[in-house]
């Protein structure tokens with residue numbers, strides 16, 4: 544039986560990145576739906592699950608994506624509420640690559656620093672990827688400060704992280720729009736700003752002896768941390784270990800493809816942030 548993946552996307556055009564990755568992961572038919580919301584998604588789900596018998600439903604799966612991570616979360620929830628009895632399929636949420644990218648970054652961080660010992664700054668931490676990096680680190684006992692130009696936006700993101708976290712992160716994460724004063728106490732910096740936004744340079748980080756690891760997830764020049772090459776993968780610059788977006792991206796792609804394949808193992812798999820991280824952590 545053919546493997547069918549429904550791609551539900553919040554944006555006007557369903558992500559071409561997610562489409563190519565689905566096809567490269569072995570999906571036979573990709574059914575793309577743009578402009579999805581929690582109202583229009585239920586008939587799409589039910590059309591998908593009523594057409595195949597329960598034992599064949601492992602050959603149908605759903606991917607929820609798009610640039611609006613909060614809207615994607617509500618769709619992901621609605622998709623699960625649209626199932627009943629054995630009429631269900633496996634589902635994965637990865638809006639803007641948030642879960643797979645954050646999982647790749649955090650699995651690299653844990654290779655170098657015990658996560659409960661991490662004291663991290665997440666630059667641009669209000670976006671889809673940054674908020675997941677912050678959540679995954681905090682969930683595993685790290686101290687995390689979310690950096691944003693807009694403190695109200697950052698506080699809202701941090702309270703959402705607390706609300707959705709099961710088990711909860713210990714406390715609402717601290718936020719700042721002026722991170723320079725905090726740099727001396729941090730040992731990890733992760734730049735998760737928008738494509739083409741430079742925050743600082745490796746030279747700016749050189750004077751902080753506690754700082755061990757710098758990760759820049761922005762692959763579009765100018766890069767987020769000037770002096771880190773996008774292909775860096777544990778390259779040493781002075782006292783710092785550096786990872787760039789392509790250095791992290793190889794593992795992100797591996798996780799993403801393996802998850803799409805995993806969706807078709809049975810019809811009961813649910814992959815959100817924690818499940819994706821745990822899957823990624825066991826992948827190697």
Ligand SMILES: NC(=O)c1ccc[n+]([C@@H]2O[C@H](COP(=O)([O-])OP(=O)(O)OC[C@H]3O[C@@H](n4cnc5c(N)ncnc54)[C@H](OP(=O)(O)O)[C@@H]3O)[C@@H](O)[C@H]2O)c1
Pocket residue numbers: 639640641644667668669670671672673690691692693696697735736737738739740760761762763787788789791792793795
């Ligand atoms: N390497 C990989 O495999 C991979 C995969 C997916 C994504 N990415 C990259 O990861 C990064 C994060 O993705 P995303 O979707 O979370 O990004 P995003 O939503 O586009 O941006 C993240 C944050 O950047 C901040 N920002 C935007 N414009 C800014 C400016 N002019 N100056 C300072 N900060 C600014 C915003 O925070 P505030 O408004 O709160 O300041 C925003 O919430 C992007 O560079 C993306 O291309 C990499």
